[in-house]
Amino acid sequence: MTRILLGTMLCLTLAACGGGRSDNRNKGYNTTVAPAFAAGQVARACMASGRKAANVQLCGCVQAVADRDLRGSDQSMAASFFSDPHRAQEIRQSDNPRHEEFWKRYKIFAERAEQTCTGL
Template identity: 65%
Template sequence: MRKVIVAAVLTVVSAGAANANAIERACLSSARAGASPQLCGCIQAVADRTLSSSDQRMAARFFKDPHMAQEIRQSDNASHEVFWKRYKVFGATAESHCR
């Protein structure tokens, strides 16, 4: 019975992992100097603690399109404003934890 439970948990975790790590993948695929598996993994860990999965998907898009971050920040859309507040907390936390 224990093996069945462990197998089920691993299946669920693996399925979630396929949709997870959006920030880490975007970080590693970016052409930014200093992007390393260690740094990108640290940033992803902070994202996991501070951003929802949909927030992470949006933030990951900033790696390919930095101008999008500026558009979201300046947007009059209320959901963008709320997202940006969470994103600022994420950025400050990642900066202090992942130096």
């Protein structure tokens, strides 16, 4: 169960395989157009992950969404999930209020990355 949940969250972030749209749920965030390529720690971790779906365009798109939705410290934690997937599970299950708040932001980020980076 743990691996399935973790795999799902990582796939949402990396595979980004959903349709884009802009509506109230996204608070005006335009998910119909992939943002310009971005470089950063999330993109580097994505490229280094060794996953089949990883490519410069996808990882750059995910980074651009991270730049919009995640703080610098959030990006560091999210990037660490690529090399240590168990860390994501620990953070998700943590009773630490900071981890709980991070996980809320991370879920929103993962959903937007999925919607925005479709087909890259």
